[in-house]
Amino acid sequence: MQRVGVFVCWCGSNIAATVDVEKVAEVLAKEPGVVFSTNYQYMCSQAGQEMIQESIAKYNLTGVVICSCSPRMHENTFRKTCEKAGLNPYMVEIANIREQCSWIHKDKETATEKAVILGRAAIAKVHLNAPLTSGTSPVKKRALVIGGGIAGIQTALDIADAGFDVDIVEKEPTIGGKMTQIDKTFPTLDCAACILTPKMVDAAQNEKIHIYSYSEVSSVKGFVGNFKVTIKKKARYVDETKCTGCGLCTEKCPQKKVPNAFNLGLDNRRAIYIPFAQAVPKVATIDADYCTMLKSGKCGVCSKVCTAGAIDYTQKDAFIEQEYGAIVVATGFNPIKLDQYDEFAYSQSPDVVTSLEFERLMNAAGPTGGTLLRPSDGQHPHTIVFVQCVGSRCDDSKGKPYCSKICCMYTAKHAMLCREKYPDTDVYVFYIDVRTPGKNFDEFYRRAVEEYGVHYVKGMVGKVVPENGKLKVQASDLIGNQQLHIDADMVVLAAAIEPDKSARPLATMLTASMDTNDFFTEAHPKLRPVESPTAGIFLSGACQGPKDIPETVAQASAAAAKVIGLLNKDHLVCNPCTAQPDELMCNGCSSCEKVCPYGAITYVDKEFRGPNRTTLLRRVAQVNPAVCQGCGACTVACPSGAMDLKGFSNKQIMAEVDAICR
Amino acid sequence: MTYSYFPGCTLKTKGKDLDIWGRASAEALGFTLEELPDWQCCGAVYPMAKDEIATRLSSVRALMAAGEKGQDLVTLCSACHHVIKRVNNDLRTDETIRDKVARYLKLETPYAGETNVRHYLEVLRDKIGFDVLKEKVVNPLTGRKIGAYYGCMLLRPASEMGFDDPENPTILEDFIRAIGAEPVIYARRNECCGGYCTIKDKGFATKQVDAIMENARNCGAEELITACPLCLYNLKENATDGLPVAYFTELLAEALGVKEAAK
Amino acid sequence: MIDTIKRISGVNPRKCMKCGKCTASCPAFERMQFHPHQFVDMVENGRIHELMNSEGIDFCLSCFACVERCPRNVEPAKVIEAVRLAVVRQQGGAHLTPDEIPALLDDELPQQAITAAFRKYRK
């Protein structure tokens, strides 16, 4: 029988308001084996922890039950507390009486009753706990960054700066991401390329950083400190080591009618292309969907003009295996498709564009060379209508329920730039709310209104009718209580942003959790914002939620700091709650091995003493504790009940069941 | 294939031709519309209020009659379609309405929206197929530039009607292509024509219709088709200087070569 | 009264985020004293009688553009219908009597228009 101490936390009023903590402590004191039971205002505070430590010594406790918040919150805190007092940390059990009791119930009597039962279950479990010691596993001193946008680049640069090797995997032919497509950045209006391209070059020239462009992660195995990743280098039909990026092939290729993805299809490029002049790596790529040579075997112009002999039509996808200690996800975002918002006539008129398309139309390196011209007829627009929240803040099946965060600011930027460059244009912005939290953000928006004379209208656009070269916009002006009818030349839609499509399958590979919008979830929304709940996986940039550039960079560096902290360690402490077979009961049937997702189970032939002083050679299962992650699949698969899971043993769970049901 | 058919008030009186052309075309395409024996007017307006039960009953009777025959219920008039489909949806999803209806009609087992409601156009698209229709066309309407006018009731609310994309529908355009003509897409094809107000305020209806006509004409349409008898009336009678407007079954019958014979 | 309107319309006005998309889409804007977003707001704030006595509540065309385009699934048309019903269900609230019908007819007018008007304007 253990000597159990019970500590009931008030959590200020969080628990004490709905649970009679004194009564809980009193009732639990009568449970078998409980030698000490008390309650305290903040058990996790310094004083609370000291009280636990003193009690362990004073009452010679062998087991501790803490009735408090969720074990996901403070289990580690209390384990460390007890460890310092000389108790094995795995002799601590938490009864979750906050998240799963006081916060969800209003009636004090019911909540108290439930808290008692949860406490009993924990006591029943702790009686069967056994001291566990953690093993260690080595850390591979190399990091992988998935996604080469500004988030991925910043994370890689910071990790490399600390002296660790980093690989960037980028699915496009060049790193740089969305920021390469942006013209100016708010609220300073400096040019995006001017601040981004030096970083791209830094990344390319850093000897600690290796860039896998036009590549994807195809499989991830292993665990924190020891990930085994397969990277697929997609065939670009150009030898990266030979190509000098001279661009001659991209001028001579006869296939001219390929929609230019970099300019969002606003103009065309060739079938062999370098996305833009400052691409990193500056290497050509053949678009297999359009290349005549690859499709019909007749052409070969690029190969003929290439003096470096870099063109290789026979190139195949290559797979590279690499080991990493940590993985950073930086997969970024995309604007949503606007197919379902045709009240804005997006599919009916080329003059209705998304904000990102507008960005290209304003960009000096864009299809119009930086002069704002209507896509339909190349004329200067004189009236431009901006519509905000297209697909954001929606409670329907078409849109996203969240605020996309960046649209208010970039729309203010667009509106301001239009008025600055072309003072003869009338600019309207239809908004629901203007959200400008951020340093110098509101000042920026006010400048758009006060100095640049942008017409901000509280209301929405209901219908856009393209007719005779104009866009007839019907909108509401809620403050003026009128319906506006504007003959516009262009309509710009601030489309909601969503996580990149590659994020969902990647999350599955990484076993990292995602929310219902496919944003990666963080380990704690406030206290661990750059880590995934899955150990060794870190989050950088918009894959975790909508973010502007300053925030993305801040988070990227934060993620890098976490990675550096991890890679600095030589060994990681393993989870000691691993599976363990009872060799006497094991009959070597291999059932457990088949269900183990980690290959942690092997079999050995072992000598056992048989009847009449004979020895028997029997095949029994062995678990590698450094590899076992403690899921418990094998324990249920074992037909003889030989396999058990330390920390969550059959007896422990049964004891909890009994305590709850009695 | 045989369907139960709910013609509705207008097609039995002022709009007989539409009904006749619709049925003749159906035969030419190999399906039969079997008129429900004792159908009652659907009421022309979907009763949005949850406590309006009596106004839902005629639709329920029609739905149950079709259900008993094991047939889908086909409508031609878009108002009937709108009302019956949404009432059916109510009975499928709203337990209170279902129970109240069952008590009104003294049903032993409540009707829970089991019957499928299809618009004639949906039959063409989903059951016959526009490619099959194209093959059966004998007089393709080559060279005619036709704008489709959808109106409100076929499309909205899309979550209940499930007819087509409510903001960028294509079913009538596909239909126009199938009968050999050229569809003209214009943005106001799903904006309200103001038909319900024609009794109350003709001037308002005219304003709405003129905007639609102007938009269609400016986009290159030379004539319009519609699937709603009220829209048809409104577009024809209340336009200041309108394009010719036809019910879609008229052009269908013409393309299939059964227009004259049916009369 | 507010509860009746909420119950028979099935609309929860609190879902409204005051974007004005309904009013931007409304074809009958100029004929109505109060506009779709105001109906939602005024029901929430208990200003039902103002709505019932306002001009043009029978001008809602039931075109469902506001329902379709509302990003929050508020369904303003159902609120307008409920307020209109509250009017016609009162004694003498009906806008249309059977005696008036013959004068309204013309040869081509579809039955549908009369039926609809009758449904919408009287009980």
Next chain:
Amino acid sequence: MPVNEEFKPTIVAFCCNWCSYAGADLSGTNRLQYPANVKIIRIPCSCRLNPMFVLRAFQRGADGVILCGCHPGDCHYTTGNYYARRRMTLLFSMLDFLGIERERTRVEWVSAAEGAKFAATMNDFSATIHKLGPNRRLEDLRCRKD
């Protein structure tokens, strides 16, 4: 059997540590209520649930048992919830064979972000158990203390 008005069902919810337990915590953080008779047992993964535990719970007088795990494809241990699903399917047919109402056991996928779903699921499950009344078929009366 008349449903006792005082009937307070005992419901055992097994929740995997990574998704559903976190989902349950989230419903607490969001103050979403569900009945107090739902008691949660934390297990590392839904595949840790031995069907024996379910039988044990019924034997000891539980009126309903629910297993919550990560959504298919999202298991922290890659495949655990698939095993859980198969095992539970087998268990369900066995319970069916024993004449235990199918509704007394349930498997639900609740992610760490679905606090609202967790509360809704528990409310619904608890209501179902309320309708079914106490579990008498599998309860071992010898285990009763009162």
